[in-house]
Amino acid sequence: MIRSAFALSCFMASPAVAGEIWVTNEKDDTVSVISTETLEVIQTYPTGERPRGITFSKDFSRVYICASDSDAVQVMDPNTGEILHDLPSGEDPEQFVLHPNDRHLYIANEDDAITTVVDTETRKVIAQIDVGVEPEGMAVSPDGAIAITTSETTNMAHWIDTETQELFANTLVDSRPRHAEFVAGGTQLWVSSEIGGTITVFDVADQSEIGKIGFEVQGVHPDRVQPVGFEFTADEKTAFVALGPSNHIAVVNAETLEVEDYILVGRRVWHMDFNGDKSQLFTTNGVSGDVTVIDVASRTAVKSIKVGRFPWGAAYRPTE
């Protein structure tokens, strides 16, 4: 039943660019590669220890993987799965973001209260910035001028001037900030707080708070509704927010900041990414060890794909 419903929605979608979703499996030391056409795992490649953050270079010729317990960012050839080399990353790299210049990786060093900036070409550390305790969420503005680190125990978004590699502002958010994204052409910053159970929306111009999004899943205690990763649709009018152990994705109207829908997915949903035309969303579900595929238009879960143990990060690359 589910399969045929899915086939229909797939058929209706505009012919998508063939592509892959790469998923890091935190407790298997592997990445699973899912075909966005067949929705099956087509490759599994070994990585360093405890892979978490994952992102591609601009031309998709390289995939960067935070191997947290190997204290390295690994650079892999996505066509072969071969690890080309490691980048110096500082200790315990958890998440990172690639600057629009396609060279500088901003890396959160979770154990060290540091953000490390690495040049992927020279393979050298160009700056280390002291931030709050347990840095995690990383974002960079579309114009590349601002990088953000969120610190989980300090409960702040730290604003980094990418020219000077220095902090120019620190803004408090609710407990355990996990993920940050710039939206609306870089005029807004969204930060999710896992234990606080909220997303705070900032005006980037003056770092003031514009609004706050709360979540309420029927039948789930508010304490278990824990926003973590989130992504926006192509028109940026809608955000999909992973709510951790509540096992739901919230669909948020990015203009009114109201929650419009909740979608049941796998257990402990953490991060996500879209396919090429953003018609499908792939969520990593740590505890159930699978990836849920959501049809974006109908806001329904259409398939679960078994991957490795504790899937954490997800990143898309086109293959045509």
Place this chain on the structure above:
Amino acid sequence: MGKDLAYSVIAGLMIAAAAQAEVALHVGYLSVYEDLPPTLSNLDPEPDDIGIAGAMTGLEDNSTTGRFLGHSYTLTTAILEEGDDHLAAAAALLGETPFVIIDAPAGDLLAIADLPQAADALLFNAAADDVPLRDDACRVNILHTMPSVAMRTDALAQVFLKRRWDDLVMIAGTHPQDTAYADAMRRSLTKFGLELAAEKTWAFDADMRRAAAQEVPLFTQDFGDYDVMVIADELQDFGRYVLYNTWEPRPVAGSEGLTAVTWSPVIEQWGAAQLQSRFEDQHARDMTGQDYAAWAAMRSLGEAVTRTDAADVDTLRAYILSDAFELAGFKGRPLTYRDWNGQLRQPIALAHPRALVAQAPLEGFLHQTNELDTLGLDRPESNCEAFE
């Protein structure tokens, strides 16, 4: 104060920043000597810095956050030795700061809280798990970051009920701590509709390291069949020799075997791995429940300073007890304080030495306001009036 009294001042990370800090919080840590009876095994020596180590990790966490806000934190510790006058030491410390984290037996804690110097203080009980401190002996100037023994026995009772292990027997030691644990366990079992089929008192004086294999099977034979054996042995004296020596092959829980604990090195979920590794890097050992309670006290103060931009007792106490307060305590839920007796609400780990088995409150144990209040004295059960 005795001559052995160790007295030291530990500044936060950011001594340089302190000069320009707009808000400075000075915290005291007082450890009162407790004379405990010897135990059969020497396997688990207690670390010298138990508790303080947690406070120091909390201090560092606070200081790292504070430097972005112009807040500075310092810690003064007073570690008392046998024979030291704890009331004089407490009065001296309270002369320096009204914020004191205390590791002391219940009686000493109450005497300190009743000092005139403590009248307007904010004390944190980071060690005593006695139920009366959260009940009719509560004090308005004490908050409790250490869970009560009732919170721990309620956690175990939830496991027994959920697993349908309802045929229970208990062996209790004779130390006051064992008796208090056994009382709390009986109360918890009644609360969750369970009961003990039989009880025995441990009153051996043989050295069980040699005699356990002979004595324990015989001692447990007349229990007949049962589901779980509960051990009340809070000083970790004899319980370890009961495991695998019972007449019936049944699991052991309570003070030994499956234990309900404040914290354990086996907790790695909910971001706990970070706190564990931070602690281990700083102190070269595992974090204990007492370290966790002291860390939580220090972090509660830090969180309140961060959010209120103040460092006076009235503002911080009001904020900590308000709905706005929440502490991210690496237990998967926000931690808050019960405004009827000052107890920090927190999940309780059910663990054996190698893994976390479950975390209470277990799924299905519901509560009209907060599931965490299924653990320990709930508002209607507590006779604490000081907070009204």
